Amino acid sequence: MPLFSLACVAIPPQLRGFEGPASAHQAFAVTLADGCIARIEPVPGRPTGTLLSAFVDLHVHLDKNFTVEHTGAIQGDLQAAITRIAQDRVGWTADDLHQRMTRGLVQAYAYGSRALRTHLDWVDVAQPPSVAVFQALREAWADKLTLQWVSLTPLDVFAEPAAGLHIAQAVRAGGGILGAFVYRNEAIDAKLQRVFELAVAQGLALDFHVDEGLDADAEGLRAIAKLTIAHQMQGRVTCGHACSLSVQGPARALDTLALCAQAGIHLVALPTTNLYLQGAWDTTPVPRGITRLKEAVAQGGWPSLATDNVADVFYPYGSYDLIDTFGLGVQAGHLAPAMDWLPCITTHPARAMGLAWDGLLCSGCPADLVLLAASHDCELLSPAGRQRRVWRRGIPLTDKLNESASHDPG
Numbered sequence: 001m002p003l004f005s006l007a008c009v010a011i012p013p014q015l016r017g018f019e020g021p022a023s024a025h026q027a028f029a030v031t032l033a034d035g036c037i038a039r040i041e042p043v044p045g046r047p048t049g050t051l052l053s054a055f056v057d058l059h060v061h062l063d064k065n066f067t068v069e070h071t072g073a074i075q076g077d078l079q080a081a082i083t084r085i086a087q088d089r090v091g092w093t094a095d096d097l098h099q100r101m102t103r104g105l106v107q108a109y110a111y112g113s114r115a116l117r118t119h120l121d122w123v124d125v126a127q128p129p130s131v132a133v134f135q136a137l138r139e140a141w142a143d144k145l146t147l148q149w150v151s152l153t154p155l156d157v158f159a160e161p162a163a164g165l166h167i168a169q170a171v172r173a174g175g176g177i178l179g180a181f182v183y184r185n186e187a188i189d190a191k192l193q194r195v196f197e198l199a200v201a202q203g204l205a206l207d208f209h210v211d212e213g214l215d216a217d218a219e220g221l222r223a224i225a226k227l228t229i230a231h232q233m234q235g236r237v238t239c240g241h242a243c244s245l246s247v248q249g250p251a252r253a254l255d256t257l258a259l260c261a262q263a264g265i266h267l268v269a270l271p272t273t274n275l276y277l278q279g280a281w282d283t284t285p286v287p288r289g290i291t292r293l294k295e296a297v298a299q300g301g302w303p304s305l306a307t308d309n310v311a312d313v314f315y316p317y318g319s320y321d322l323i324d325t326f327g328l329g330v331q332a333g334h335l336a337p338a339m340d341w342l343p344c345i346t347t348h349p350a351r352a353m354g355l356a357w358d359g360l361l362c363s364g365c366p367a368d369l370v371l372l373a374a375s376h377d378c379e380l381l382s383p384a385g386r387q388r389r390v391w392r393r394g395i396p397l398t399d400k401l402n403e404s405a406s407h408d409p410g
Helices: 078-089 094-111 129-140 155-159 161-173 188-202 220-230 250-263 271-277 293-298 322-332 338-345 347-353 399-406
Strands: 004-009 027-033 036-043 050-053 055-060 113-121 146-152 177-182 206-210 237-241 266-269 369-372 388-392
Touching: 004 050, 055 094, 055 237, 055 266, 055 322, 055 338, 055 347, 094 113, 094 129, 094 322, 094 388, 113 129, 113 206, 113 347, 129 146, 146 161, 155 161, 155 177, 155 188, 161 177, 161 188, 177 188, 188 206, 188 220, 206 220, 220 237, 220 250, 250 293, 266 347, 271 322, 322 338, 338 347
Parallel strands: 055 113, 113 146, 146 177, 177 206, 206 237, 237 266
Antiparallel strands: 004 027, 027 036, 050 369, 369 388
16 A cells, blocks of 8 residues: 655656656656655646655765854865864864764754765874764664765875875775865875875775865866776766866866766765855955856766755854755856756765665655655745655655754754
8 A cells, every 4th residue: 555645746857767758847646655666657737846866965074063153163264264173173072973963964864865975084093083973873874864984184194105004994994985185285196196096905985175275276186087097996986176177267177077077076066165165255256166067067977066064164054954055056056947956966976975776766766755845946946945845765754853953953
């Protein structure tokens, strides 16, 4: 017997894993049973909402979130924010981390995410306490969220061979992804080469913070793309930020993005933090900091949009509502029609994380779903259109759970 039936909903063409009418405005009846979608059938009439697969958040920072009350905010200065969080990190305890990280997971789950990848600060050889806390949470939340973690280490640490090997071995033992913060480093090619050698030797995927600034000569992304191809790691490398692409000449930026497509690099745009930290604060910012999403798609890439920071020194606002981040990215990047870009928070990041389900909606797929009130592009970015119902394994989340996320209980 069906657990639930959705009578008249739109399904964006990019999320359809089935044959049917091509019109973006076609309405469908969707039947849920046994934790899956049982049937999808076209029906007459105007859709009363838009059905999506549950969101996938490819780049977050659970260890930093909800610290802004004691760090304060930094406007437009990434390096100052890095210094401030380093000072605050000294006082982090396992209990504090567990409480704040859980708070983030509660929000993400209630707002409709089914998977997250978090970066965890790993600033020297010693393993940070956040790793053990994350591993415990990954196990505790296994029936609700798919969770991955990345070691976020300054690239210069890898200049010391023993330190890099120790970190890579520990990341492998902890089921993580090897990462680095890359920005105009001295001897950048040699250090990146070392990271790739470690990843290949340890069988690790890679995830970089790269070119997070507005210097046109920051070309870490280009170097990473070339090394990805050279080490035959196509499809196993993710790069977040890439802000410098926005200020490079079009020919150079497009050539780099073509290399990224050839390398199968998963590019992640992070509009909240980059719009907040990049560009001047004493005048209206002209360089905005968001990477070239349209151009990435034109070159054959599969970019994503992700939450990044929440209520910390890097971005003092926000929440784990990925639709909120999506709306900001759509407006800042002039991404239209908006519905066409929904793969950036569903199927594209699912591919980057290597999830078992690609996020396409079809008979037999998991009934992990989000039904937005919006039925067309303009409503998608309105407060009314962002209202939603969330299903997990075909069961609607309770109103109480949705309310708890909206009110951010802490």
